[in-house]
Amino acid sequence: MLIAEFRIDSPLFRTALERAPEVTLSIEEHYAAPExxxxxxxxxxxxxxDGEFQSALEADPTVTESTQIAETPSRTMYRVTVSDEGEAGTTYREWSALDIVSVDITATNEGWTGRLRFPDREALAKYRAALRDRGLEFHLRSLYQETGGANGATASLTSNQHEALVTAYESGYFDVPRGASQPDVAAQLDIASQSVSERLRRGTKTLVERTLIDE
Structure with missing residues (x-):
């Protein structure tokens, strides 16, 4: 697996971040919904x-709906539905098609930065080509091979995958018969059931690759 550190000049949330330039977004999850x-x-x-960012988000043309779903003294979690204009600036569908996994992503008024996990160089090349076709600049900062094997399996999981797998295990999702359903796990994590499914599938795939497959 390859880890790519990158920067992308995406229009997604650009208006909101320009109006609230001191705000930093830490992306937790992308998923497809009927909306x-x-x-x-x-x-x-x-x-x-103070609500400045919320107002800026409501005025952002890349957003059709935004909801505050959690809050701590230092930060607020939002669930946002992306508009057609905003979809041109997100690469979630490429992630799904090319089996790309987000490790961590941050957005500010200066752009998007973070790390993505690619299955191979071919997937990276296709991803860059897809962005180029949309007029999005992908700046590759570094590229390195992920190592690990059995001892590195846990480190290879994203924090979201790790949390989903542990929550599913503790709730009895993997028991026979099952002690919890996928919606039950989703409710505990306060995310969509489809998002739980994706985290569990990707996390399980990583664990199998790292512990059962003989390279």
Missing amino acids: GIRVLFWAAGDGVS
């Missing part, structure tokens, strides 16, 4: 607690 692509993220910084 369109949805994004879960934490927002932190000046402008969040």
Whole structure:
């Protein structure tokens, strides 16, 4: 597996972040819903607690709906539905098609940065080509091979995958017969059932690759 550290100049949430320039977004999840692509993220910084960022988000043309779903003293979690205009700036569908996994992503008024996990160089090349066709600049900062094997299996999981797998295990999702359903796990994590399914599938795939497959 390859880890790519990157920066992308995406129009997604650009208006909101320009109006609240001190805010930083930590992206938790992308998933497809009947209404369109949805994004879960934490927002932190000046402008969040006083409602400035919320107002800016409501005026952002890349957003059709935004909901606050959690709050701590230092940050707020939002669930956002992306508009047709905003979808041109998100690469979630490419992630799904090319089996790409988000490790961590941050967005500010200066752009999007983070790390993505690619299955191979071919997937990376196709991803860059897809962005180029949309007029999105993908700046590759570094590229390195992920190592690990059995001892590195847990480290290879994203924090979201790790949390979903542990929650599912503790709730009895893997028991026979099952002690909890997928919606039950989703309710505990306060995310969509489809999002839980994706985290469990990707996390399980990573564990199998790292512990059962003989390279």
